[in-house]
Amino acid sequence: MTASTIKLATTTEDHHIAKMAAVALGLTVLESAIPSPLPGVKPGLANIITLIVLARYGWRAAAWVSLLRVVAGSLLFGNFLAPGFFLSLSGALCSLAMLAVSMHLPQRWFGALTHSILAAFAHIAGQMMVVYLWLIPHSGIAYLIPIFATAALVFGTVNGLIAARFMDNVAKPDTERQA
Amino acid sequence: MSSYESFRSSLKAGDWLTLLLGCSCVILLTLKLWNGELADRAIIRSGGKIFKEVPLSRDLQIEVPGPLGTSIITIEKRKARITSDPSPRQYCVRQGWLQQAGEIAICLPNEVSVELTGSAKKYDSLNY
Numbered sequence: 001m002t003a004s005t006i007k008l009a010t011t012t013e014d015h016h017i018a019k020m021a022a023v024a025l026g027l028t029v030l031e032s033a034i035p036s037p038l039p040g041v042k043p044g045l046a047n048i049i050t051l052i053v054l055a056r057y058g059w060r061a062a063a064w065v066s067l068l069r070v071v072a073g074s075l076l077f078g079n080f081l082a083p084g085f086f087l088s089l090s091g092a093l094c095s096l097a098m099l100a101v102s103m104h105l106p107q108r109w110f111g112a113l114t115h116s117i118l119a120a121f122a123h124i125a126g127q128m129m130v131v132y133l134w135l136i137p138h139s140g141i142a143y144l145i146p147i148f149a150t151a152a153l154v155f156g157t158v159n160g161l162i163a164a165r166f167m168d169n170v171a172k173p174d175t176e177r178q179a
Numbered sequence: 180m181s182s183y184e185s186f187r188s189s190l191k192a193g194d195w196l197t198l199l200l201g202c203s204c205v206i207l208l209t210l211k212l213w214n215g216e217l218a219d220r221a222i223i224r225s226g227g228k229i230f231k232e233v234p235l236s237r238d239l240q241i242e243v244p245g246p247l248g249t250s251i252i253t254i255e256k257r258k259a260r261i262t263s264d265p266s267p268r269q270y271c272v273r274q275g276w277l278q279q280a281g282e283i284a285i286c287l288p289n290e291v292s293v294e295l296t297g298s299a300k301k302y303d304s305l306n307y
Contacts, residue, residue: 112189113190113194114191114194117197121204149204149205153201153202160194161190164189165189
């Protein structure tokens with residue numbers, strides 16, 4: 001008896017998305033090894049991938065990569081449908097909403113760094129909203145906002161710089177590359 | 180090309196603007212949220228009931244009776260403290276001066292507490 005196989009028709013775009021999501025997932029796993037001073041403060045390196053996908057393949061692909069990473073990541077870490085999953089999801093959804101708006105900024109003046117910082121703030125805003133409305137309905141969490149906002153700014157900047165730099169290097173392969 | 184320059188060349192004018200706005204946002208948030216509101220009233224409770232509500236603008240001493248004896252509360256220079264209390268461990272006395280809205284000193288054995296509040300009781304608009 002031969003094993004039955006189900007073959008799904010996939011497009012090149014699907015393959016791109018799957019590859020990018022896999023890289024993003026790798027970065028998520030990698031950064032979970034970095035100790036964090038406060039739960040929720042982490043670099044979000046996977047967002048570099050989201051930014052690159054956004055610039056290259058557009059918002060739809062970026063949304064796919066981001067959400068696939070959130071769902072698959074939660075399966076890897078075993079917190080699917082746990083509070084941590086909904087925090088990631090709300091953060092990702094808010095970031096994507098912000099990116100949908102910010103991608104229409106004139107490209108002449110605004111690059112990946114802008115998108116990254118805006119998305120990072122949206123991310124933390126979405127998460128704080130879920131924390132406040134669902135997990136800890138106490139106004140005391142307002143005291144944590146400056147810490148999270150600072151982290152968002154710092155990591156948003158770092159990720160944005162990396163993404164901008166990466167796209168510059170790939171876009172201009174002829175020029176001398178920085179070692 | 181130094182690595183700083185190459186990073187700079189990846190940025191556009193608007194990126195600097197965003198970075199600047201982001202920084203000012205964080206600074207404003209920090210100032211706003213970490214600068215606790217100064218209190219202007221003290222609510223003194225005894226046995227769970229409000230014993231007296233006094234403004235912090237006048238310096239005065241208040242004696243509050245409790246089951247163990249009398250607690251003395253001092254208000255001075257817009258600050259309040261429990262100066263003396265018959266409770267055995269003196270936690271509320273050692274807490275010292277209270278200054279910001281929301282701060283509270285509680286003497287459990289003597290059932291006396293002092294709580295500071297701001298001018299407007301803060302309601303959270305989302306839940307309320």
